[in-house]
Amino acid sequence: MKRTRYVCAATAVVLMTGGPVAVATAAAADTTRTVAATAAVPAQVTAQEAAAAALKHYPGVVESLDLDGSVWHVDVISKDGKGHAELEVSASGAVTQQNRDDDEDAAENKALTSAKVSAEQAMKAALAAHPGQVTTVEWDDDDGTASWHVEVKGKDGKTWDAQVNPTTGKVTQSGSDSDSDDDGDDGN
Template sequence: MKRTRYVSAATAVVLMTGGPVAVATAAAADPVRTVTAAPAALRVDATAESASAAALKHYPGVIESLDKDGTVWHVDVISKDGKGHAELQVSASGSVTEQNRDTNENAAENKALVSAKVTAQQAMKAALAAHPGQVTTVEWDDDDGTASWHVEIKGKDGKTWDAQVNPATGKVTQSDSDGDSDDDGDDNN
């Protein structure tokens, strides 16, 4: 019995003097109790290029238009046969949500777009080569009888640069440049 008291007393002294340090050291070394701060998730906005790739993966075809609204891209895709049309939204993370799908399009109305030698993606690359920045809009335009790609780029200086890209040759011409974004109420649909 005397021996138990001495061991208990010795244990109590060790715990009182070195116990808190030992417990703290053991807790810090314990991987179950160790909490490491996870790196903060970085918000990465999808670019026009990545939004178009995500949209075409979801609905294969030809991009008719691509427009950024905040952090969401609105993408219209025409099927390769010209008969289908999908309205898609691509989030900042690259996830695709289908808003509408139609399979009764008039293929003749989409013939020029579907057969164009220069795609929306190629028009973006050509416009960016002529004026570096970020693409905010790409749109097929054949309203006046002459088809072209309209590409809008926001430059590093904050100014908007509008380009027309020839769908047969890829030649870029500047159509307009202004000091602000396209907030003039113009509907591009």
């Protein structure tokens, strides 16, 4: 019985004197981890920067670019229209190749590869018409009439949809959406 009391008393003394020190040490270690994690978060690259990084990795013409969280998905068609690469550009600008095909039908890509207005120019035109951040740019020739579809997220959180003529660069609004999602997903 006496031995149990001495052990309990000794444990209490250790906890009273060592407990605050252990808590302070743990709090300091937690602060260090928090600061390190905050410092490790890279800045988000813009759509224009993601396009430039993708084209540096795989030269050609941007077919589409879409922001998904902090990662850009970029499809690039080679200048001759025969190659296609699916790339991801991270928030830090690092490019990884997800898929590559060198057996494309060049005739299918002719309108895109010969367009006078590139994806980069379409983004610039859309931003001039409606300031914000581009979240999506996509070549669209499904209905027989080619155009660039560009989504811009305004400072108000609303997404603005634009069509950019691939010959003239003229911007027409195709709608506005109050969706404030960060991924720029248009449901396709």
